[in-house]
Amino acid sequence: MAELMTLSRYILQRKRNFEGATGEFTLLLSHIALAAKVVSRQVAKAGLLDVLGKTGEENIQGEEVKKLDVIANDLLKSLLNDLPMVAAIASEEEEDMIVTEAGREVGKYLVCFDPLDGSSNIDVDITIGTIFSIRKRKTAGKAATPQDFFAPGSEQVAAGYALYGSSTMFVYTTGDGVDGFTLDPSVGEFVLSHPDMRIPPGCKCLSANTNNRRNWFDGTCSFVDHVASGQDPAFQGTSARYVGTLVADVHRNLLTGGVFLYPADKKSKNGKLRLLYEAHPLAFIVEQAGGAATDGKRRILDIVADGLHTRVPLIIGNREAVDLYGRFAALEGG
Numbered sequence: 001m002a003e004l005m006t007l008s009r010y011i012l013q014r015k016r017n018f019e020g021a022t023g024e025f026t027l028l029l030s031h032i033a034l035a036a037k038v039v040s041r042q043v044a045k046a047g048l049l050d051v052l053g054k055t056g057e058e059n060i061q062g063e064e065v066k067k068l069d070v071i072a073n074d075l076l077k078s079l080l081n082d083l084p085m086v087a088a089i090a091s092e093e094e095e096d097m098i099v100t101e102a103g104r105e106v107g108k109y110l111v112c113f114d115p116l117d118g119s120s121n122i123d124v125d126i127t128i129g130t131i132f133s134i135r136k137r138k139t140a141g142k143a144a145t146p147q148d149f150f151a152p153g154s155e156q157v158a159a160g161y162a163l164y165g166s167s168t169m170f171v172y173t174t175g176d177g178v179d180g181f182t183l184d185p186s187v188g189e190f191v192l193s194h195p196d197m198r199i200p201p202g203c204k205c206l207s208a209n210t211n212n213r214r215n216w217f218d219g220t221c222s223f224v225d226h227v228a229s230g231q232d233p234a235f236q237g238t239s240a241r242y243v244g245t246l247v248a249d250v251h252r253n254l255l256t257g258g259v260f261l262y263p264a265d266k267k268s269k270n271g272k273l274r275l276l277y278e279a280h281p282l283a284f285i286v287e288q289a290g291g292a293a294t295d296g297k298r299r300i301l302d303i304v305a306d307g308l309h310t311r312v313p314l315i316i317g318n319r320e321a322v323d324l325y326g327r328f329a330a331l332e333g334g
């Protein structure tokens with residue numbers, strides 16, 4: 001039988017070269033993977049369970065909260081709350097940081113997550129995902145504060161996502177490359193399927209909500225027009241692909257080559273996407289896979305949040321495309 005390299009076995013194997021590997025990180029990542037398995041099961045049967053539709057409430061972002069959002073958020077909160085190595089968590093669905101019971105004083109890790117990214121796609125059966133970011137805090141021995149989260153994205157010790165699509169995948173990095181695992185429902189394990197993921201050369205996809213063009217700065221419009229013009233050999237085979245789930249668009253572009261942009265515009269100078277639990281983790285992964293991520297000017301991993309829900313413009317994917325966007329933005333705004 002082919003080697004069944006499960007996520008747990010893989011993390012344990014890689015633990016040897018993970019600084020201060022004490023097994024705590026392995027347990028933390030395994031808990032996040034467990035949450036992904038449970039959410040995957042709920043998503044797979046969403047139409048049969050009373051989990052579709054809205055709760056009638058709004059979250060801190062002013063967005064409608066879908067039932068599966070609440071399920072995923074509550075699940076991650078409860079799983080992480082029991083782990084002594086987790087000091088605090090920040091969630092897209094929670095206005096404030098949550099200090100965990102078990103790790104209040106002794107926990108060294110901080111976990112940020114978007115429990116269900118793309119939830120507007122739940123009811124139409126389009127791929128959604130969970131995004132997470134793990135960083136170490138500097139204030140051991142006492143309860144964490146939000147300021148613990150306000151550090152460059154380059155200080156993350158791990159980042160990853162689960163993708164609930166045609167199959168359920170778990171993709172993560174600890175700064176030593178990116179590896180992808182596919183859930184085998186017959187054994188209930190994530191099995192290594194995409195070792196050492198690298199973004200291929202060639203920008204196969206351009207992902208942007210072009211209906212926002214009326215608010216875009218000239219640099220963004222010029223970049224998109226340049227890609228569509230067919231004049232640049234680097235974009236001869238580029239197609240428009242936009243799912244409306246950030247993690248699905250970024251994952252596809254990671255596998256095929258491509259660039260995703262949710263830029264600053266005249267209405268939202270900080271764009272729409274959140275730094276701590278969307279841009280930082282995905283930027284860590286894409287850079288580890290050979291790509292790049294900026295806000296149009298700054299490297300995403302250099303940016304420090306000034307709030308748990310800080311928003312940033314996000315241009316992420318093939319380094320050449322991201323850099324080209326930056327040149328248009330510098331000349332004409334973006």
Ligand code: P6P
Nearest residue numbers: 117118119120209244245246247
């Ligand atoms: P728009 C989903 O709500 C999300 O946060 C990301 O997953 C996605 O990329 C983006 O918003 C889509 O936003 O404005 O194009 O619908």
